[in-house]
Amino acid sequence: MKQRMNIFAAAPEAMKGMMAVEATIDGSALEHSLIELVKIRASQMNGCAFCIHMHVTDAVKHGESDMRIHLLGAWRRIAVVHRPRARRAELDRVPHQRRRDPCVRRGLCSPSESVRREGHRIAHGADRRDQLLEPAPDRSSCRAPGLKAGSGRSLSSEERRRRRRSSFEWTRKQSMKLYYSPGACSLAGHVALHEAGSPFETETVDLSTKITASGGDFEAITTKGYVPALVLDDGELLSENIAVLDFIASRYPKLGLDGEMGRTRLIEALAYISTEVHKSFKPFWRGGSDAEKSAASAYITKRMQYLADRVKGDYLLSDQPTVADFYLLVTMLWAERFGVVIPTALQGVFARLKARPAVQVALKAEGLI
């Protein structure tokens, strides 16, 4: 194959201009996914398959919907690419300072999302709301590894360009990494990432020795020592199934619930599955007595019945599966394995979930089928 030209070496002046334009656009209040749509469209017009692939990957990563990407070829004729007037007005109300949030500038979330969404808080390590509302003094958590904190104002333009380039290359190389143990609750996140079509890597963990498949010390990755552990694409570690699944649904809204109460209802379901269903399997995993197992079994069926009585469609919360379905799926697989009765109304959901291609892929990858 013909080697690609190193454009930075071949046309440094042109690249200088390009990077300056890109820096200006990135520093503006435009949503990152919208910028990527423009880049995809330009690449389509240029007929550059490499660039289309690169910008589609970035657009998906920044939460762009498949629909808007597919419709780009006819963008002049459709309404979906335009931000609704209400959305523009909302954006205009965001104080300028917040638009300068480094996470917003890197396109990890839109200005309003940086205030509103839990995904932002988790992804960027701010666990208090007020840390979000006021710019944190040290923003290193939003930065690519190896880039030092600082305002950037005192940097030479050459150094700024070098950093931009390295951060640009870094974003391209990193993808999320899920540490899982076959059949464990981490399977929920594994399925969700496949459903999302997200680029991600995996590594298995031996939970008895805490050694990862590549021989690493899992407790050095998370002192919690349990799965799931999701290393985000900016290098931050996320643990706890509820948080991991909420993060995935925030980034890939098709796996969440629409509406003002959507996210709250999703967390409500995740919390119920985690604390009332998942945790009740303890006697089965931790060598409980027969009496303990039998009591747990009855309790789990009762707790599942509550969900069964409220099934909202083909899946638990709607006609489309959400991350809560994938968590429930794991517990139903455990129920099947340990002979716990699954309520009839959940059996259809169970069958539909098992038949999904993403579920099949994840089960196969974990060696469960």
Ligand SMILES: N[C@@H](CCC(=O)N[C@@H](CS)C(=O)NCC(=O)O)C(=O)O
């Ligand atoms: N609080 C955690 C618990 C996760 C959990 O129970 N993980 C199990 C597998 S399903 C595990 O890794 N156990 C190994 C251990 O605790 O040593 C969560 O909700 O994500």
